[in-house]
Amino acid sequence: MVRKAMLKLRGSKRYEYLREYEQLQWQNLDKIENYQFYKLKKLLNHAYKSVPYYKNLFKNLGIHPDDIHNKDDYSKIPILTKNIIKTNQHELISDRFDLKTLVRNTTGGSTGEPLQFYREKDVYEQMSANLMLGLKMAGWNEKKSLILIWGNPKDIQKKNDIILRLKSIFSMSVTLNAYKYNQRSFDSWIQTILNSGNNVYIYGYPSVISDFAYYISSKKINIENVKAIQTSAEQLLPEQKEIIENVFKCRTFDQYGSRECPGISCECEKGSMHIFCHSNLVEFINDPSTPEGTKKLIVTPLSSYAMPFIRYEIGDFAVPLEDQCSCGRGFPLMQMKIGRIYDRFICANGQVVHGTLLVRQVAGIKGIKNFQFHQKDFTNINLFIVKTSSFDDADEEKINSIGKNISAFLGSDVNLDINYVESIPQTIGGKHRQFISDMRFS
Numbered sequence: 001m002v003r004k005a006m007l008k009l010r011g012s013k014r015y016e017y018l019r020e021y022e023q024l025q026w027q028n029l030d031k032i033e034n035y036q037f038y039k040l041k042k043l044l045n046h047a048y049k050s051v052p053y054y055k056n057l058f059k060n061l062g063i064h065p066d067d068i069h070n071k072d073d074y075s076k077i078p079i080l081t082k083n084i085i086k087t088n089q090h091e092l093i094s095d096r097f098d099l100k101t102l103v104r105n106t107t108g109g110s111t112g113e114p115l116q117f118y119r120e121k122d123v124y125e126q127m128s129a130n131l132m133l134g135l136k137m138a139g140w141n142e143k144k145s146l147i148l149i150w151g152n153p154k155d156i157q158k159k160n161d162i163i164l165r166l167k168s169i170f171s172m173s174v175t176l177n178a179y180k181y182n183q184r185s186f187d188s189w190i191q192t193i194l195n196s197g198n199n200v201y202i203y204g205y206p207s208v209i210s211d212f213a214y215y216i217s218s219k220k221i222n223i224e225n226v227k228a229i230q231t232s233a234e235q236l237l238p239e240q241k242e243i244i245e246n247v248f249k250c251r252t253f254d255q256y257g258s259r260e261c262p263g264i265s266c267e268c269e270k271g272s273m274h275i276f277c278h279s280n281l282v283e284f285i286n287d288p289s290t291p292e293g294t295k296k297l298i299v300t301p302l303s304s305y306a307m308p309f310i311r312y313e314i315g316d317f318a319v320p321l322e323d324q325c326s327c328g329r330g331f332p333l334m335q336m337k338i339g340r341i342y343d344r345f346i347c348a349n350g351q352v353v354h355g356t357l358l359v360r361q362v363a364g365i366k367g368i369k370n371f372q373f374h375q376k377d378f379t380n381i382n383l384f385i386v387k388t389s390s391f392d393d394a395d396e397e398k399i400n401s402i403g404k405n406i407s408a409f410l411g412s413d414v415n416l417d418i419n420y421v422e423s424i425p426q427t428i429g430g431k432h433r434q435f436i437s438d439m440r441f442s
């Protein structure tokens, strides 16, 4: 039965893509960049012909995709900001796609501006292939156990959510609920790992895996069968890396991407972050607002045709590296500088809820320009909101109902205090945090 399912998966599109990417990674950089530019031109032509926003943009700029001969030409196209996407939702959708067939998604978000967007189903096949490609860099293969410490689909209302799709990618894997957990959950996670054979690979949020590692360490439990841990969706902080590697006695591998631009880069066995050029064109630009020693990342997902993002300002900071990696892969290198950092809500009974679950409550409310949740103590959360100029009564009604939704998973004694403010102070080198907790897990 399992073998049958495996064979079926192997014949699927994600495996076709995986085979293609696996071959491409060993080619030289020139060949990879030629392929990347070919994909870019195809996307630009498609956008020019079928996406109203880009038809207008190219017309106003007086250029045609045929005028773009290299990356320098390409860098003259204006940057796509989250604000432009919010105000041009429908104009950004290609007329070659029927909205009903598309998957609606929202940004997990790094910059505090919740954003809705649409992707065709094929993008998720490519995303699956990239996830497998990245896991293989960490030593995983289909015969080895994979444990996802990730969102539990039961906590997610939208049936087309990316996490449900992620779960379906690895039908042979086990998912542990990273959205809500306590010490009892950790005891059962430990049993799951210990019962999963000699070659266990873990994939998940660094914030949650480091909480888990602290717990294992405090209980002095010995775990010997984890071979590698790949962290994703949040920046892996040095102190998290240290506790995770000490407790699990294996290496961590960082993976970088976002909901709107999956599969941007991944750490190889030699410790370098390789850019997945086949999936995204990544530009590093200087900008006066960029924190010192970093460059602003501009990303073009090369396979998103339903709602193309051309030169998208993702909101993270990194630097390109000129070095060649001794692993032999041709994919170029980058170093992450400032990415997304999430916090957790800690309940009085020891239950922990991932900040993503709260952040989801505000995603999609059009009148919100920026927001931040801040947990002060076990029962009080402040929600700071910066309104857009089009904020209306419907937005206010949705915001007022957030408190009720939140008490469903945090407990009825939790009080949400909503504050409308002019701006939200930025933290850590100019980066915005959507969720901050003053409480610690113990």
Ligand SMILES: [Zn+2]
Binding pocket: 268, 269, 270, 271, 272, 274, 325, 326, 327, 328, 329
């Ligand atoms: Zn490498």
